[in-house]
Amino acid sequence: MTDAKYHTPEDQTLQGRVFRPSSTTELREAIEQAFDYRGDVALELTSGETVVGYVFNRDANGAVPALELFPKDLPGVRKIAYADVVSIAFTGEDTASGKSWEAWVAKKESQRRAESEQVAAAARARGHL
């Protein structure tokens, strides 16, 4: 295993991390992380192939445990057996990082400070402050 823990704290992202499971249990946990991740992942397969895409489904309890993925640069859906996965790299941007909210809040706070400063400056010009 590259990382000791699979479950990333909520304030951290998996982006850039690589999991190389050494057991079936670790493999299942890593695939759960990939399923939960809101970015693309790169799967290294036993065949030597690397598949990049978004994991949108997984069936860990089926007759043949498998995940389903939208390949990044190809149409359609790719189904991959758990047993075929060697490693999982979280290569894509974590789109759930919350940047849009942070950016908007920062913008609004900046605007409010600017407005407040304008009002204060006008008051000083009138001799009220």
Add this chain to the structure above:
Amino acid sequence: MAVPLSQMFTVTKYVLTQKLKGVKRYPLVLMLEPLFRCNLACAGCGKIQYPDHVLDKRLTPEQCWAAAEECGAPIVSIPGGEPLIHPEMPEIVRGLIARKKYVYLCTNAILLERKLDEYTPSKYLTFSVHMDGLKEEHDRAVCRDGVYETAVRAIKAALKRGFRVTTNTTLFDDANPERVRAFFDEMMKLGVEGMMISPGYSYQKAPDQQHFLKRHRTRELFSKILGNRKPGWRFNQSPLFLEFLMGKREYQCTPWGNPTYNIFGWQRPCYLLQDGYARTFRELMEETDWERYGAGRNEKCADCMVHCGYEASAVEDTFSSWSGLSRTVKATLLPNAR
């Protein structure tokens, strides 16, 4: 309830038919998500956080119609993403209406006014406009200034052309009850057919993780908002669901009541949770372990009181017994009764 009689009749007939057939789990509303792409990025939304190649995917009209037929629910709600971004949305809607489905086309209304020419007023079509409060609250919720005014103009334009219009409001723990009540007044003044309200769901992927409501706070908030209700307010929701929000009655979730179909397939178990996908509606209904979900059963459901799970519970209560029907009538006629 602010719903045309024909729709009430259709839904009633449908539910009673399911009851007479002995169907234990039946869908009421199909949540049809033709795309995830949106032109906003709301703080409390966990629906659009995907890579671009996923956001670019669309359901085809044929897939949408097939899903509606497979599901069989009398109502189809089209949330998003922003449905009006979908280039084939008018065709999708026409096909659903041709199938006699009551369509709630959800929109943030940024594109609505300019898209109205593409749609024809019908008793089957309602524009459900996302409005989370008065200007300050709404623009903050959607993380963009000016959206409230745009939506108000679009609502006026749609109503003028004869379209059915409702509002859809999600509330979080920073909601001010008096401001929400003033918002209700404003929407009724605009002339919308009715309003829909719900607490926000605690999306793990939403940007803002600080303002989701806990159950007890939901009950407090909605008691203040809905207590001493004004006669002029019309809600496009079961009155028992509103009482549930106020803490006057308890329900367990009915996740199969609003099944979700999107580019991934049929979503387990509901519109909000993403615990995997089934290829067919039948697989969704028959092979989902429903007992694993709901308050007290799954930690992700602990604080959920959202309409897509509990509205169906309220409807089920109404049609399960004469006392349920009586409760609904009483709640409709005497909403402020203790």
